Amino acid sequence: GAVVSQHPSRVICKSGTSVKIECRSLDFQATTMFWYRQFPKQSLMLMATSNEGSKATYEQGVEKDKFLINHASLTLSTLTVTSAHPEDSSFYICSARLPSGGRGVETQYFGPGTRLLVL
Amino acid sequence: LAKTTQPISMDSYEGQEVNITCSHNNIATNDYITWYQQFPSQGPRFIIQGYKTKVTNEVASLFIPADRKSSTLSLPRVSLSDTAVYYCLVGPNQAGTALIFGKGTTLSVSS
Numbered sequence: 001g002a003v004v005s006q007h008p009s010r011v012i013c014k015s016g017t018s019v020k021i022e023c024r025s026l027d028f029q030a031t032t033m034f035w036y037r038q039f040p041k042q043s044l045m046l047m048a049t050s051n052e053g054s055k056a057t058y059e060q061g062v063e064k065d066k067f068l069i070n071h072a073s074l075t076l077s078t079l080t081v082t083s084a085h086p087e088d089s090s091f092y093i094c095s096a097r098l099p100s101g102g103r104g105v106e107t108q109y110f111g112p113g114t115r116l117l118v119l
Numbered sequence: 120l121a122k123t124t125q126p127i128s129m130d131s132y133e134g135q136e137v138n139i140t141c142s143h144n145n146i147a148t149n150d151y152i153t154w155y156q157q158f159p160s161q162g163p164r165f166i167i168q169g170y171k172t173k174v175t176n177e178v179a180s181l182f183i184p185a186d187r188k189s190s191t192l193s194l195p196r197v198s199l200s201d202t203a204v205y206y207c208l209v210g211p212n213q214a215g216t217a218l219i220f221g222k223g224t225t226l227s228v229s230s
Binding site for chain 2: 004006031032034036043044045046049051091093095097099100104105106107108109110111112113115
């Protein structure tokens with residue numbers, strides 16, 4: 001299947017610092033990417049939809065000034081957690097739909113995730 | 120978006136066939152059914168996807184009855200490495216629309 005990568009795989013930072021997470025679609029172009037967050041023993045929660053060349057759409061309850069999303073190209077979206085605090089510690093996962101070219105279903109593929117720990 | 124209901128957990132032994140059923144009573148006409156597998160500290164991995172009837176690939180089968188209000192993921196001859204959380208998701212084949220996750224089913228396979 002299609003490959004979505006994330007970098008870094010894990011990051012530890014001090015409270016108050018900002019952390020950037022990159023999401024790349026390696027073998028396809030994605031005009032839209034999605035960012036999810038997953039806390040221990042819980043399911044994935046959609047945070048925002050990242051649109052290439054335009055502003056991201058955030059889910060209710062997600063602070064757009066806290067979680068900055070930039071979709072700079074058709075293969076790269078970044079999530080920046082600004083002024084991170086311990087409660088932001090979580091597993092962040094990005095995803096992208098593989099275009100079908102109008103010939104079928106656009107399957108959503110997920111990156112390996114980024115573990116963020118804020119001390 | 121359609122809500123899904125799955126068993127919270129299931130137990131099985133190596134070599135057995137496992138069937139996980141998901142109900143999605145308010146599935147829409149343009150919704151597809153997709154199943155993912157997730158191991159701890161990893162992103163969900165695509166297993167199989169379908170719209171109606173039966174779909175089979177090298178790892179699983181997906182059975183969807185005519186009314187599409189439920190679906191069953193069938194894993195033949197599971198092994199210890201199939202221990203994971205399995206998610207059933209329902210959503211439209213629509214660019215820009217994200218899949219919304221339910222709670223998933225934790226499958227534990229023992230020897």
